Amino acid sequence: MAASILASMPGASTGSVVLTDPLNFWGGKRMKPRQDTNAEPVFEPATGRVLCQMVPCGSQEVDEAVESARGAYLKWRELSGTERARVMLEAARIIRERRDNIAKLEVINNGKSITEALADIDISWQCVEYYAGLTGALAGEHIQLPGGNFAYTRRTPLGVCVGIGAWNYPFQVAAWKSAPALACGNAMVFKPSPLTPVTVVLAEIYREAGVPDGLFCVVQGGETGALLCRHPTVAKVSFTGSVPTGKKVMEMSAGGVKQVTLELGGKSPLLIFKDCDLENAVKGALMANFLTQGQVCCNGTRVYVQREILPQFLEEVVKRTKAIPVGDPLLDGTRMGALISRAHLDKVLGFITQAQKQGAAVLCGGQPLVPADPKLKGGYFMSPCVLDNCTDDMTCVKEEIFGPVMAVMAFDSEEEAIRRANDTTFGLASGVFTSRDVSRAHRVAASLEAGTCYINNYNISPVEVPFGGYKHSGFGRENGRATMEYYSQLKAVVVELGDVDSLF
Numbered sequence: 001m002a003a004s005i006l007a008s009m010p011g012a013s014t015g016s017v018v019l020t021d022p023l024n025f026w027g028g029k030r031m032k033p034r035q036d037t038n039a040e041p042v043f044e045p046a047t048g049r050v051l052c053q054m055v056p057c058g059s060q061e062v063d064e065a066v067e068s069a070r071g072a073y074l075k076w077r078e079l080s081g082t083e084r085a086r087v088m089l090e091a092a093r094i095i096r097e098r099r100d101n102i103a104k105l106e107v108i109n110n111g112k113s114i115t116e117a118l119a120d121i122d123i124s125w126q127c128v129e130y131y132a133g134l135t136g137a138l139a140g141e142h143i144q145l146p147g148g149n150f151a152y153t154r155r156t157p158l159g160v161c162v163g164i165g166a167w168n169y170p171f172q173v174a175a176w177k178s179a180p181a182l183a184c185g186n187a188m189v190f191k192p193s194p195l196t197p198v199t200v201v202l203a204e205i206y207r208e209a210g211v212p213d214g215l216f217c218v219v220q221g222g223e224t225g226a227l228l229c230r231h232p233t234v235a236k237v238s239f240t241g242s243v244p245t246g247k248k249v250m251e252m253s254a255g256g257v258k259q260v261t262l263e264l265g266g267k268s269p270l271l272i273f274k275d276c277d278l279e280n281a282v283k284g285a286l287m288a289n290f291l292t293q294g295q296v297c298c299n300g301t302r303v304y305v306q307r308e309i310l311p312q313f314l315e316e317v318v319k320r321t322k323a324i325p326v327g328d329p330l331l332d333g334t335r336m337g338a339l340i341s342r343a344h345l346d347k348v349l350g351f352i353t354q355a356q357k358q359g360a361a362v363l364c365g366g367q368p369l370v371p372a373d374p375k376l377k378g379g380y381f382m383s384p385c386v387l388d389n390c391t392d393d394m395t396c397v398k399e400e401i402f403g404p405v406m407a408v409m410a411f412d413s414e415e416e417a418i419r420r421a422n423d424t425t426f427g428l429a430s431g432v433f434t435s436r437d438v439s440r441a442h443r444v445a446a447s448l449e450a451g452t453c454y455i456n457n458y459n460i461s462p463v464e465v466p467f468g469g470y471k472h473s474g475f476g477r478e479n480g481r482a483t484m485e486y487y488s489q490l491k492a493v494v495v496e497l498g499d500v501d502s503l504f
């Protein structure tokens with residue numbers, strides 16, 4: 001079935017694809033919904049056309065998927081790390097082989113540019129490959145005890161894990177969650193965002209690679225997430241999404257004492273010091289704000305620039321922002337596609353209107369955009385926006401906009417910049433540009449209250465590096481070795497070689 005969707009991609013263009021195959025997957029195959037009375041249309045962001053219908057799963061279907069995952073887990077956990085690695089390497093190979101078609105499907109469902117989608121798919125197979133390499137390294141330790149006795153620890157899987165994804169990186173989020181989960185010997189039931197349900201192709205790839213039927217299942221729906229968080233068989237929930245939904249996920253999971261990883265929103269600061277390489281700092285600020293139409297959790301949307309270089313910075317950043325080609329996301333030359341939905345576009349534009357009312361100045365962009373190509377007339381496009389005259393108390397500086405809107409502010413001293421950067425309940429990422437002062441770079445990185453700090457770059461996510469938040473941006477990590485600990489638990493085995501010394 002994956003073959004059929006992906007096989008149709010080479011000839012596909014924006015506005016030409018309609019998907020009719022079922023979007024659920026468990027027991028090793030796509031599953032038709034039991035009833036489709038509550039189907040929701042899924043739109044192609046670049047055109048506003050209906051791409052497919054998403055039918056939410058009910059509780060019976062969720063039970064079936066979880067049971068299917070449980071059955072596969074019982075087989076998968078018995079394999080050695082090397083055996084698991086072999087299957088996962090095959091999955092990575094298939095993703096790499098089909099990257100062009102997967103990326104195309106991702107663009108049609110999400111609206112981001114093909115250049116970015118290809119990079120997302122590359123990061124996805126690299127992630128599966130990386131965790132394949134770590135499965136064999138899962139090991140405990142040996143502990144000597146008095147009298148020749150000893151103990152050892154085993155790192156064991158958790159069982160059926162749930163992944164709940166956001167819509168901004170549909171395939172990549174599914175890979176980031178499933179690869180470490182599977183590497184540790186777990187099964188996963190994944191629930192994509194209702195806006196981007198086509199991630200189901202990953203389930204077919206894992207199956208083709210040789211995982212037991214049911215090891216990676218996909219169920220659709222919005223509120224389906226709540227059924228999964230409350231399900232008694234589920235051992236862990238890894239959630240990517242907004243802070244308010246993350247809090248609900250944590251509450252629901254608490255009822256079953258389930259482990260939780262929360263990858264939530266952000267309003268990250270980017271500090272640009274006057275000794276920076278301005279060319280790189282401008283490029284970094286653009287990367288920090290405009291990838292995926294600004295819909296990136298770790299974007300550095302609060303840009304603090306040292307006062308002496310503010311005029312040159314603004315001039316250059318505005319010039320380059322105006323030059324960003326916005327349009328058909330499947331064209332190679334496009335650098336910015338469409339936002340995810342009409343409602344989200346309206347919300348982002350609303351933030352800009354409010355910012356102006358609060359005293360911010362729009363230096364460029366911030367308008368709905370209708371590309372010349374007639375087939376894109378119904379798409380959710382806008383021009384990328386740079387805001388000046390912002391202050392820390394404005395809504396556009398405090399709240400996550402999740403669109404292509406950069407807020408720029410001046411600062412004078414390092415101490416002031418750090419204080420203002422940390423004055424937020426979020427703590428996902430941060431960045432600093434400074435060229436000559438190595439000690440300052442590391443001093444500032446240490447002081448910023450965020451899970452990631454980029455020095456002299458922004459928004460690079462190598463799979464080897466752990467990613468996750470401080471404060472309300474969440475806890476737990478994705479990527480890196482650390483994530484193996486979030487998908488496994490320790491068992492201590494204590495061994496007596498002598499007689500029992502009983503007190504009774």
Ligand SMILES: NC(=O)c1ccc[n+]([C@@H]2O[C@H](COP(=O)([O-])OP(=O)(O)OC[C@H]3O[C@@H](n4cnc5c(N)ncnc54)[C@H](O)[C@@H]3O)[C@@H](O)[C@H]2O)c1
Binds near residue numbers: 169223225264265
């Ligand atoms: N930290 C990260 O790694 C990261 C990555 C991507 C996106 N995000 C964040 O995600 C947000 C945007 O994504 P979104 O709009 O899809 O977020 P969202 O919170 O609206 O939805 C996220 C997921 O939760 C599901 N959901 C909704 N209600 C639920 C419930 N009651 N129980 C369980 N699941 C439920 C949704 O269907 C979706 O799959 C932004 O805040 C962004 O910063 C964070």
